[in-house]
Amino acid sequence: MNNNRIFIVDDEPDLTMLFKLGLEDNGFEVDAFNGPRIALSAFKERPSYDLALIDIRMPEMNGFQLYDEMKKLIVELEFALYHHQIKNLLSLFENLWQLKKWWKK
Numbered sequence: 001m002n003n004n005r006i007f008i009v010d011d012e013p014d015l016t017m018l019f020k021l022g023l024e025d026n027g028f029e030v031d032a033f034n035g036p037r038i039a040l041s042a043f044k045e046r047p048s049y050d051l052a053l054i055d056i057r058m059p060e061m062n063g064f065q066l067y068d069e070m071k072k073l074i075v076e077l078e079f080a081l082y083h084h085q086i087k088n089l090l091s092l093f094e095n096l097w098q099l100k101k102w103w104k105k
Contacts, residue, residue: 001060004027004028004050005031005048005049005050005051006028006031006049006053007024007030007031007032007033007039007043007049007051008020008054009032009033009034009035009036009039009052009053009054009055009063009066010054010055010058011035011036011055012034013076015055016034017041019032019086027085031049034104035060036058036060036063037061039070040066040070041105042071043070043073047058047070048074049074050078051079051080052070052077052079054080057099066077070090
């Protein structure tokens with residue numbers, strides 16, 4: 001396993017599990033959360049990630065608000081904000097496979 005750590009936040013448990021399993025199968029270390037508040041709390045304890053994948057539409061706090069709070073803690077973190085429509089998810093998965101190739105360089 002490489003040391004590339006990915007932080008995932010989505011209020012849909014099926015999607016977080018799908019992302020987590022797919023990425024871990026490809027050598028990434030993944031922490032996935034189903035709520036923005038618990039995710040932010042965990043991030044504050046260990047803000048050492050290479051990439052954050054965040055759903056835009058979530059209850060309590062939307063993805064942009066979560067992004068703003070996380071950026072206060074770590075500036076160098078790369079973010080991908082998304083909304084899970086099937087067309088967008090397929091595009092996101094294609095980009096994740098490209099990300100894997102890029103990280104291996």
